Amino acid sequence: MTAAILPRRALLASAAGLPFLPRAAAAQPASDTFRVVTSQEINGLDPSRSGYVFARMQVVETLTGADDGGLPVPQLARAWTLSEDRLTWRFELRPDARFHDGTSVTAEAVAFCLDRARRQTGVLGNIPIESIAVEAGGIVIRTRRPFVSLTAFLAHYSTAILAPASFEGEAVRAVIGSGPYKVARLLAPQRLETERSDHWDGPPPAFARASYLAAGRGETRAAMAEGGQAEMVAQLAPETVERLRRNPRLDIRVQPIPRTRLIKLNCASPLFNDVRARRAVSLALDRAGMAAALLRSPASAATQMFPASMAEWHVPSLPPLRRDVAEARRLLGALGWQPGPDGLLVRDGAPFRFTLRTFSDRPELPGLATAMQAQLREVGIDMKVAVVNSGEIPAGHRDGTLEAALMARNFSLVPDPLGTLLQDYRPQGGDWGAMNWSSPALTALLEELGATADAAERAALRGRASTILQDELPVIPVSWFDLATAVSKRVGGLTVDPLEISYRVAGARWVS
Numbered sequence: 001m002t003a004a005i006l007p008r009r010a011l012l013a014s015a016a017g018l019p020f021l022p023r024a025a026a027a028q029p030a031s032d033t034f035r036v037v038t039s040q041e042i043n044g045l046d047p048s049r050s051g052y053v054f055a056r057m058q059v060v061e062t063l064t065g066a067d068d069g070g071l072p073v074p075q076l077a078r079a080w081t082l083s084e085d086r087l088t089w090r091f092e093l094r095p096d097a098r099f100h101d102g103t104s105v106t107a108e109a110v111a112f113c114l115d116r117a118r119r120q121t122g123v124l125g126n127i128p129i130e131s132i133a134v135e136a137g138g139i140v141i142r143t144r145r146p147f148v149s150l151t152a153f154l155a156h157y158s159t160a161i162l163a164p165a166s167f168e169g170e171a172v173r174a175v176i177g178s179g180p181y182k183v184a185r186l187l188a189p190q191r192l193e194t195e196r197s198d199h200w201d202g203p204p205p206a207f208a209r210a211s212y213l214a215a216g217r218g219e220t221r222a223a224m225a226e227g228g229q230a231e232m233v234a235q236l237a238p239e240t241v242e243r244l245r246r247n248p249r250l251d252i253r254v255q256p257i258p259r260t261r262l263i264k265l266n267c268a269s270p271l272f273n274d275v276r277a278r279r280a281v282s283l284a285l286d287r288a289g290m291a292a293a294l295l296r297s298p299a300s301a302a303t304q305m306f307p308a309s310m311a312e313w314h315v316p317s318l319p320p321l322r323r324d325v326a327e328a329r330r331l332l333g334a335l336g337w338q339p340g341p342d343g344l345l346v347r348d349g350a351p352f353r354f355t356l357r358t359f360s361d362r363p364e365l366p367g368l369a370t371a372m373q374a375q376l377r378e379v380g381i382d383m384k385v386a387v388v389n390s391g392e393i394p395a396g397h398r399d400g401t402l403e404a405a406l407m408a409r410n411f412s413l414v415p416d417p418l419g420t421l422l423q424d425y426r427p428q429g430g431d432w433g434a435m436n437w438s439s440p441a442l443t444a445l446l447e448e449l450g451a452t453a454d455a456a457e458r459a460a461l462r463g464r465a466s467t468i469l470q471d472e473l474p475v476i477p478v479s480w481f482d483l484a485t486a487v488s489k490r491v492g493g494l495t496v497d498p499l500e501i502s503y504r505v506a507g508a509r510w511v512s
Helices: 008-016 047-056 107-119 218-226 238-245 275-284 287-293 325-334 365-377 392-399 418-424 440-451 455-472
Strands: 030-038 064-066 072-074 077-082 088-093 129-135 138-143 181-187 191-196 207-214 250-265 345-347 353-358 382-387 404-410 475-488
Touching: 030 218, 047 107, 072 077, 107 129, 107 138, 218 238, 238 250, 238 475, 250 275, 250 365, 275 325, 275 365, 275 455, 275 475, 287 365, 287 475, 353 365, 353 392, 365 382, 365 404, 365 475, 392 404, 404 418, 404 475, 418 440, 440 455
Parallel strands: 030 207, 353 382, 353 404
Antiparallel strands: 064 072, 077 088, 088 138, 129 138, 181 191, 191 207, 250 404, 250 475
């Protein structure tokens, strides 16, 4: 299995999201700054915590990337091979790659970063890596058993490659990457300012500088787009999209992406430890009503975990999630829950009451939570809503205080959704996945899926995994996701990445 070696400048242009132009036709650099506004804060320097910001802003690179369909493409690795026994991967690095401090991107630096990432909590720790070594100037990764999705995992932001000068021991003290932009100023958690790197070995970006701003409120982001305060505004609230469409200075792009809004449940709770209770909660939800009224996208009502746009994982034959209040009440009654004088369910003197945590970084989530609160009350469930910092969801998972959470889960941070599933549904659960629930059958399926390259077998395994999640509902799908982005019409050449790996600023230019 070999990735073809492209002409060097064409390969670098592809890696950066740049058009491949002859030297004479290269765009003249603009002095202005390309400004990106989104919701996600910068939580630190370590790639495991905030690598998504530095990767999307093209400050750091990973060994491999992914195209819009999730297939691997070269990044720091310009080619790779897999041995006949599918246990040994060899990666050849771009020979002229330089870090922002001018030092060469060596195989030793890459191996250090990958080995460090493997020892941290993250995606590389979920796969059967035996060793990471430097051989003949390249990187050799050996696995204990075949794992055909390795290149997808190497595209995850937590595997970003930093210069040796970035570290004090194992701690990250500076983000010195190898992308077309370098860090000029970092004002965490809100702001990152970058400038064009003199050591980038590809075509120079048209913009000399780029900035990133985290603005938590959806209305604030929409106002910044309307006021011309940003060239790209991501994660627009559904209720602002139609208004922004009427702005002649903006191009509004809406596309389905591999992300699903979910309710995460503490399955050890007496409220949710029986699958019948989880099904009752699911049956109480009016997904169609919420999708139409709140999300302005009727087609986004989730009938299962994975949307139809994720064709390899979506199972058309699965009985769809639906609303059936009578069946929800029947299931709860079978578990001993009976209506009290106020209509709320009671069992052994205790009410069916819990708190659902959600956050406003995704501006539609609090509204959805409020609607679900009313829907659950129809079946006698008293759900409180707490709008908190998003970090309180994984923190509550770890300290055991979380009862339920409404969140949005991205299945493309690793371009193969297997990466997210291995992280979320391992036996010990995951911060953004199952809590106090595990399935030996699902664990075995996911392990087998990582090992086989046969297309028909992989399809069957994916279908069985999706069926287990639908039957057991350790998390409850609510709606699929449309990514809405506002782009200034002053900008050309900018495409929106459906996998949310990069903002592709380096490929854009001024058109007016």
